[in-house]
Amino acid sequence: MKSSNTERRHFLKIGGAVLAAIPVLAVSGHAAAAQNAAMRTSLKYQPKPEGDKQCSNCLQFAPANGCKLMPGDTEIAANAYCVAWVKK
Numbered sequence: 627m628k629s630s631n632t633e634r635r636h637f638l639k640i641g642g643a644v645l646a647a648i649p650v651l652a653v654s655g656h657a658a659a660a661q662n663a664a665m666r667t668s669l670k671y672q673p674k675p676e677g678d679k680q681c682s683n684c685l686q687f688a689p690a691n692g693c694k695l696m697p698g699d700t701e702i703a704a705n706a707y708c709v710a711w712v713k714k
């Protein structure tokens with residue numbers, strides 16, 4: 627009986643470690659490619675230029691795929707546009 631309890635405890639420890647690792651993997655996966663949906667909506671982000679205005683010639687653009695006004699967003703396209711565009 628004792629060995630059964632020991633095995634159960636060992637199993638629970640391993641299971642807990644596996645479960646604890648899942649959120650870390652999920653967060654790190656999310657950080658690799660993330661969008662700031664709230665800011666995109668409020669600044670009317672669109673995945674295409676507005677005439678000759680686009681992220682690549684905007685003062686706020688942070689190459690390769692960032693924007694100073696959209697923290698945490700790593701998928702800003704160089705040829706996208708939003709209403710906060712400012713000539714570089």
Ligand code: SF4
Nearest residue numbers: 681684686687693708
């Ligand atoms: Fe950022 Fe908008 Fe400028 Fe693009 S156009 S870099 S999303 S402020």
